Amino acid sequence: MYIRLLVAVLLLSPCARAATFDPGNDPPYAAAILVEAGSNTVLFAHNPDLQRSPASTQKLILELVVMDLVKAGKFALGDSIHVSARAAKTGGSQVFLAQGEVFPLQELMEAIIIPSANDACVAVAEHIGGSVEGFVDLMNARAMELGLANTHCVNVHGLDDTPKDNRNLTTARDLAEVARALIGHPEVLHWSSIRYKPFRNGEFMLYTTNKLLGRFQGLDGLKTGYTRRAGSCLVATAVRHEMRLVSVILGARSEKVRDQETRRLLSWGFNSFSPVPIVKTGELMGKVALDWGFEPEVRGLTRDTVVKILSPEQEKQLNRQVEMPSEIPAPVAEGDELGILKIALGDSLLAEVPIIAEKSVGRMGWWDKLMTYF
Numbered sequence: 001m002y003i004r005l006l007v008a009v010l011l012l013s014p015c016a017r018a019a020t021f022d023p024g025n026d027p028p029y030a031a032a033i034l035v036e037a038g039s040n041t042v043l044f045a046h047n048p049d050l051q052r053s054p055a056s057t058q059k060l061i062l063e064l065v066v067m068d069l070v071k072a073g074k075f076a077l078g079d080s081i082h083v084s085a086r087a088a089k090t091g092g093s094q095v096f097l098a099q100g101e102v103f104p105l106q107e108l109m110e111a112i113i114i115p116s117a118n119d120a121c122v123a124v125a126e127h128i129g130g131s132v133e134g135f136v137d138l139m140n141a142r143a144m145e146l147g148l149a150n151t152h153c154v155n156v157h158g159l160d161d162t163p164k165d166n167r168n169l170t171t172a173r174d175l176a177e178v179a180r181a182l183i184g185h186p187e188v189l190h191w192s193s194i195r196y197k198p199f200r201n202g203e204f205m206l207y208t209t210n211k212l213l214g215r216f217q218g219l220d221g222l223k224t225g226y227t228r229r230a231g232s233c234l235v236a237t238a239v240r241h242e243m244r245l246v247s248v249i250l251g252a253r254s255e256k257v258r259d260q261e262t263r264r265l266l267s268w269g270f271n272s273f274s275p276v277p278i279v280k281t282g283e284l285m286g287k288v289a290l291d292w293g294f295e296p297e298v299r300g301l302t303r304d305t306v307v308k309i310l311s312p313e314q315e316k317q318l319n320r321q322v323e324m325p326s327e328i329p330a331p332v333a334e335g336d337e338l339g340i341l342k343i344a345l346g347d348s349l350l351a352e353v354p355i356i357a358e359k360s361v362g363r364m365g366w367w368d369k370l371m372t373y374f
Helices: 055-071 105-113 118-129 132-145 172-182 186-192 255-272 312-316 366-371
Strands: 031-036 041-046 080-082 102-104 196-199 204-207 219-227 231-240 243-252 274-279 284-291 297-302 305-310 318-323 327-329 337-345 348-357
Touching: 031 172, 031 255, 041 172, 041 255, 041 305, 055 105, 055 118, 055 132, 055 172, 055 186, 055 219, 055 231, 080 105, 080 118, 102 105, 105 118, 105 186, 105 196, 118 132, 172 219, 172 231, 172 243, 186 219, 219 255, 231 255, 243 255, 274 337, 274 348, 284 337, 284 348, 297 337, 305 312, 305 348, 312 318
Parallel strands: 284 327
Antiparallel strands: 031 041, 031 243, 080 102, 196 204, 219 231, 231 243, 274 305, 284 297, 297 348, 318 337, 337 348
């Protein structure tokens, strides 16, 4: 039988009596969010829709645009990128590209993701978008496609090189959504998990800006950021026990605090929640009598598997309600819907799963019915 895995968004409510994360009375950051990547289940949020300057976490949108176009076959990681004068003059974090140098797109993507090179961002943007401004348009268009109403890009790298009334803006929730989309590109996770790597034929080393790599189990990305306007920021992701979490910290007071709070948030998430199959395909929900059926009844089985991200306390509080008639007229075909299973947690309806007939049962004719009496 074909199994469909259904995973939906579950916003934790007080009635669910879930484990809660305590950020303290005065959180050392402006905004934060923790989500389970597969289902977009929000496990914790603090000012998740507060617009902030993103600093270099803005590069995640650049990465997404590039990798989407590579996946679509419009560009290739082996494409040659020629460094322009504008790219070579870009300040901030950089790999000191020189005008006229040529690099494969993949090497410049590694330079963007590992040490957060701004000059590499400009070089890639000019190649992909025709100009920096053209690529910014692509970034904003991709943000709109993702439904990120609170995100606006004015440059490709996140530097505060524009007036405050015309600046890059995003939110913790929006960055988590970008991160979830990026996870669909395994190359990005590979690059963001690299701690150091030679560049320019070994003449220069790329060192990661993400100090949690190798220091937090399962962590393999994604992007740090800092400017005076933005504060210390980190979009992180880690996977344990077949569950991937994404955390976002914006406007932390320092890099040390940013890393500590990211570690604390991810640890709490992994220790408090796990994927729980609240119903599995083929569970017996009861039997339905068949009027004029060649068999007196048919068994009703659940059609789908549904997985939710729950705490142990929530799992114990799940309520099931089976809605299925006691009798229906024959015939019935295998897979026909007989009823519905509703699964709730407190006031929240988590799933409605069809209950289907286990097999086909034909309908008797008058002669068949008569023969049952002899």
